[in-house]
Amino acid sequence: MSKVVIFGEGKFAEEVYYYLTNDSPHEIVAFTADSDFITKDTLLNLPVIPFETVENRYPPDDFKMFIALGYQRLNDLRASKYGAAKEKGYELISYVSSRAVNFGNVEVGDNCLILENNSINPLSKIGNNVTLWCGNHIGHHSTIKDHCFLAGQVVISGTTVIMPYCFLGVNSTIGHEITIGERNLVGAGSLITKSTEPGSVFISQDTEKYRLDVDYFLRISRL
Numbered sequence: 001m002s003k004v005v006i007f008g009e010g011k012f013a014e015e016v017y018y019y020l021t022n023d024s025p026h027e028i029v030a031f032t033a034d035s036d037f038i039t040k041d042t043l044l045n046l047p048v049i050p051f052e053t054v055e056n057r058y059p060p061d062d063f064k065m066f067i068a069l070g071y072q073r074l075n076d077l078r079a080s081k082y083g084a085a086k087e088k089g090y091e092l093i094s095y096v097s098s099r100a101v102n103f104g105n106v107e108v109g110d111n112c113l114i115l116e117n118n119s120i121n122p123l124s125k126i127g128n129n130v131t132l133w134c135g136n137h138i139g140h141h142s143t144i145k146d147h148c149f150l151a152g153q154v155v156i157s158g159t160t161v162i163m164p165y166c167f168l169g170v171n172s173t174i175g176h177e178i179t180i181g182e183r184n185l186v187g188a189g190s191l192i193t194k195s196t197e198p199g200s201v202f203i204s205q206d207t208e209k210y211r212l213d214v215d216y217f218l219r220i221s222r223l
Contacts, residue, residue, distance in 0.1 A: 001025040004093060005058050007051065007081055008068035009033045009043050016068040016095070016113065017044055023098050030058060032065075051084070060089035067092065067111050067129070071149040071167045074183055075129075079147040079165070082111055082129045092129075106138075109146070121158070139176075151188070163198070 004026045006013050013031055020026050031043045035050035042048060049057055065085050069078040085092060092111035096102065100114050104122025108114065111129045118132045121140040126132075131149045138144065139158035146164045150156075154168045157176040162168070166180055169188035174180060178195040186192060187203035196202075210217070 001027060002064045002093060003027050003029045003058075003062065005030045005032050005049070005054060005063055005065045005090075006068050007032050007065060007085065009038065009040065009048050012070050013068040014044065016066060019095055019097065019113075019115070020066070024095055026064075026093060029063065030054075032058075051081075055088050055090075060091070063090070064093050065090040066095070066113075068113075071131075071151075074167055074185060075147045075149055075165045079129060082147075127164070 004020065006016055006028060009031050017028050020028055028046065030046050031048045032051045032054045033048060035052055038048055038050065040048055067078055067081045067085060069081060082092065094108050094110055094112040096108060096114040097116045099116035100118040100120065102120045106120050106122065106124050106126060108126045109128030109130065112126060114132045115134045117135040118138070120126070120138045123141045124138050125143040127144055127146040129147045130144050133150060133152040135152050136150045136154045138156050139160065141159040142156050142161070144162045148162055148164065148166045150168045151170045153171045155173045156162065157174060159177045160174055161179040163180060163182040165183045168186045169190065171188055172186045172190045175193035178192070180186070180192065181196045181198035181200055183199050184196055185201045189204040190202045192202060
């Protein structure tokens with residue numbers, strides 16, 4: 001068991017607190033954030049400490065840290081704080097849900113958050129500072145490199161590489177034996193079947209609104 005300080009004081013940090021408290025051996029002792037962005041003294045009955053001085057109260061020889069930030073600025077913010085915590089000497093823990101499937105005991109990097117119902121196939125690789133929200137499929141021999149965020153129900157087919165700093169939206173599907181270039185933004189529901197260039201954006205169009213309103217539609221459809 002480790003005593004852990006969570007970086008963050010928003011909803012993401014609250015989620016991480018819940019998972020680590022209820023499904024890990026770790027003890028959460030405090031939250032931390034940059035002093036200019038602290039809006040409260042306590043969160044979930046724990047102190048919120050300025051990151052600039054956090055090592056004075058929670059020294060890295062005795063405490064570990066988790067960076068609980070999302071995909072702001074295409075993961076740049078989380079990566080920046082990941083580096084800053086390491087510079088202070090903190091070891092960054094990872095969390096893999098007990099309800100995730102990692103049949104091949106795939107090695108996971110540090111500061112990773114892997115939530116329930118993820119299926120990680122054997123011989124794949126997960127880098128550092130990667131977030132896999134609920135229900136993703138990571139195919140065999142595939143690689144997710146550092147500082148990526150998969151939003152949920154994403155399918156990554158086998159032998160595919162996701163380069164660093166990518167965001168993959170809900171229900172996106174990535175084809176077999178391709179490479180998603182660095183800093184790609186793949187929107188919800190998108191299908192990618194060919195390798196992509198760095199800095200690419202893919203957004204699927206919304207479903208078009210039907211011409212009838214719901215009351216008339218129910219009358220004629222007898223639902």
